[in-house]
Amino acid sequence: MSLADDLYRETILDHYHNPRNHGAIEHPTAQVEGVNPLCGDELTLYLTVKDDKIEDVKLTAKGCSINTASGSMMSELLLGKSVEEANQIVDLFKRMMLDKKEEVELPEELEDLEALRGVKKYPVRIKCALLPWNTMLEGLGNVLKSPLP
Ligand code: ZN
Numbered sequence: 001m002s003l004a005d006d007l008y009r010e011t012i013l014d015h016y017h018n019p020r021n022h023g024a025i026e027h028p029t030a031q032v033e034g035v036n037p038l039c040g041d042e043l044t045l046y047l048t049v050k051d052d053k054i055e056d057v058k059l060t061a062k063g064c065s066i067n068t069a070s071g072s073m074m075s076e077l078l079l080g081k082s083v084e085e086a087n088q089i090v091d092l093f094k095r096m097m098l099d100k101k102e103e104v105e106l107p108e109e110l111e112d113l114e115a116l117r118g119v120k121k122y123p124v125r126i127k128c129a130l131l132p133w134n135t136m137l138e139g140l141g142n143v144l145k146s147p148l149p
Pocket of ligand 1: 039040041063064065066
């Protein structure tokens, strides 16, 4: 393993052992469950969106290290973003993980996600990394559909 691989491993394990924004929100704008039966990953995502901004995001993940770490990194990066920015970041991350022809480059503010790029080498685990992000897409979609209070 190269030094870079080691560092990425450290990042994933750090987020796995100390997941950021772990927990639940009592009255969320959206609450979505995500399941990846291939691995047994399960998570619940809670979102509070106010004035088109992600004001709070929490999740509880029961699953493998990649699923938990990916959700933790996502929550850090999307907190405080507008719904549109969040959708763009999710889209970029999904392209990075799924594009087989080219290496999708990430802007500097998303460089933490480089730690997950290595997961592409293990196709069965890509779903683990994507589960929180697909759940987030569903959550953001629900926010847009929900009626105004
Ligand atoms: Zn998994």
